[in-house]
Amino acid sequence: MTADLPRPTAATASPVRIVGSGLLGASLGLALRAAGVDVQLADTSPVSLALARDLGAGTIPDPAADVPEPALVVVSTPPDVAASVVRTELAAHPGAVVTDIASVKAVIAAEVLEGASPDDAARYVGSHPMAGRERSGASGADADLFAGRPWVVVPTESSSPAAVAAARSLASDVGSFVVQMGAAEHDRAVAVVSHLPQVLSSVLASRLNDADETALDLAGQGLRDTTRIAAADSRLWTAILTGNAAALRDELVAVRESLDHVLGAIEQGLADPLAQGAIGPLDRVIRSGNEGAARIPGKHGGAPGRYTEVTVLVPDNPGALGRLFGEVGEAGVNIEDLGIEHSAGQRVGLVRLSVVPQAAAGLEAELDRRGWRVVAR
C-alpha cells in the first residue's frame, strides 16, 4: 500500500531547525527525516526535547560543537510565545528563513515586524498546517500527521519570494497541499471554519454538565458529531482564541444576534405558538443553515452530493465489518466515504457507505443478495 502514497522528494535544504518539540514540532521532524532532511531540535523543556529526539524527530545539536547553520527555522511553540521566539531565531540565524506554524497569524506577524530590520522582515513568513489533534505532546507525534492536509502559507508584505518558496516547499515535503493567503484573510477564514465551531461545540458540551444521566442515554449521532471537538486542549485553545480575538469577535457577535432572533421567536411562541414572529425566525435560521452547510466542499474539493449513500445495518459480531467491506470489495465498488452510527445499549450499527451514484443501486442489490439488511434510500 505504501507504493500508493509516494513520499515527496524533498526540496527543503538541510538542516532544518525546529523550535518547540511538542506534537506538531516532533511530527514535522519525523516527516522531514522521512523525506531525507536533517533536523535540529530545540525546546525550553529538556524532557520534551529528549523525547522528540528518542522518537527519531531529529538531533539535539551539541552547543560546544561546530553546528551547521540552518537554512530554515520552524517555530512550533504555542501561539502566545511564537512571535518572540521568531524574533530570537531571526537574530540568532541571520542566514535562515524563519516560519512559525501557529493557528493565528495577524497578531504574530505584527509583533514580528514591529521595529524589525528590512532583512529580518524579509526572512519571516507565517505558516499554518491544518493538522491539529485533540491531544498534545511529542508522544502523539507522527510522520504522516500533515499528509493530505491543507497547509496555509501566510506571507507578510515584507516576506521575500525566497522565504515564501521555502515555506511552500516545506509544506509539500511533508505531504500537505499548499494554500496561500494574507494574515487577515487567514484569520477571518479560521475564525469561521475552526475557532467558532470550537467555541460553539464547547458551549454546547458544557450544557451537558447540567443534564440528567437519562437525558444522556438519548444522545444520538447528532450530539456526538456536534460535540466531538469539545474534547480540546484548553492551554492551546485559550491561546488560539485570544490570538484571533478580532476576527472571532465579529463571528461571535453575529452568532449572538442569530441566537437572539431564535430566542425572541421561542419567547413569542411561549405565549402563543402562532404569534406574529414566533415561527419566521426559526424557519430562517434552519434554512440559512441548510444553505451554509451546502457550501462546505465535499471530498476531493468536489461539490457536496457527488456521492450516494448506501446504509447497511451491521450486527456487532466479530468480523462483521471486515465481512461487509470484503464483500463490497468483491462487488468491485469503491467506497468514497464512510461513517457509522450507534445508539447506546444496542449491539447493531448503521454503516453509511458513500459511492458514486451509478454504483449505488447495484451495490444495494448485491448486498441484499448476500443477506445484508440494506436501509432504503
Add this chain to the structure above:
Amino acid sequence: MTADLPRPTAATASPVRIVGSGLLGASLGLALRAAGVDVQLADTSPVSLALARDLGAGTIPDPAADVPEPALVVVSTPPDVAASVVRTELAAHPGAVVTDIASVKAVIAAEVLEGASPDDAARYVGSHPMAGRERSGASGADADLFAGRPWVVVPTESSSPAAVAAARSLASDVGSFVVQMGAAEHDRAVAVVSHLPQVLSSVLASRLNDADETALDLAGQGLRDTTRIAAADSRLWTAILTGNAAALRDELVAVRESLDHVLGAIEQGLADPLAQGAIGPLDRVIRSGNEGAARIPGKHGGAPGRYTEVTVLVPDNPGALGRLFGEVGEAGVNIEDLGIEHSAGQRVGLVRLSVVPQAAAGLEAELDRRGWRVVAR
C-alpha cells in the same frame, strides 16, 4: 447476516392504525408488517397514502367495508397537529390505545388531556422514537429505521398500565429499546441532546454564507461534524422547536450567557491579551466542554474511552477500504467503531478504527507489516 439480527416476535395486536404516512409512519408500517402485524394506513394526502401502501407499509381500509377496529392507533403527523389528531382518534376508536410519535411531548399531552374524559385520558400515551433522518416523506421509509434506536415511552398521569404496555410492545416489536420517562423530563432531555445541538449547528452553518470560497477550502472534519445536522428539514424543525419552547428557552438562555462570557473575554483580550478576565472565561468554557463531552455514553451505553483508536492512512484507490477491512478481518480483530477524515483536494483519507485496547498494538503491528501507513497513537 440476517440470522444475526433476529426479528422480534410481535407482541402488538393486529390491526394497528397509523395516521400520517410520511417517513416515520411508513417506516413503522413496514416494520410492523415485517413483524407480522396488520397495518391500516391513513393520511390527509391521498398521494402520500397511496405511496405508503405501494411501498408495502399497510392497507387502505375501504370505508364502505366492515373494517376491523384497531387495538392501537399511532399518530405520526407533524408535532403541531398531533394533539388534535390524537383527540379525533380517541373519539373515533373508543376501544383503542392511541399514541403519537412526535418529538415533543408536554404540549401535546396537555392539549390531549384538556377536558378529556377519564376513559379517553387513560387510553393516551406519548411516544418518541429517536429515529429521525435529515429527509422526510414515505419514499425514504425503511423497516429498519427504528432498529437499535432509543424509543421513549412517555405516559401521562392518566395513562393506563395497558396503554403504557401497548406503547412499550410497539417499540420492542420494531427493534427499538425502550426508555420511559415523564413529558417534562423528556422535553428537558431532548432540548439539550437534540434541539439545542440543532439550533447551534444551524446558526454555525448559517455563518458560512458570509465566508469566502477560500475559507471553505480550509474546512476540516471539525466543521463537517459540527454542521452535519444543519441539513435539517425546516417544516419539521420549526414545529419541533416551537413545540418545546419552554425547555429550549432555558437552554438558549444558558448558552447566551456562556457566549457572553466568551465574548466579554475576547473583548478584554482585544485591548490587552493579558488583561484581567481575558483568559479565565475562555479556559472555563473549554474545560467545561471537556467535562460535558465526557458524559456522553460510548457505544453500547458504556463509558467513553472503552476503545482505542488505530488510525490508518488509506489511498483513494478502488478497493483500498475493502482491502483494509479484509485484512483487519484476517487479523481477527473486531472493529467497534470507525470514521474517516478527508481534506479537500487530496486523494487520501485517514481511517479511524476503534478496537478494544488490548487489540490495538497487535493490529497496528499487523497492518504495518502488511504495508499500511499507521498513524501513531
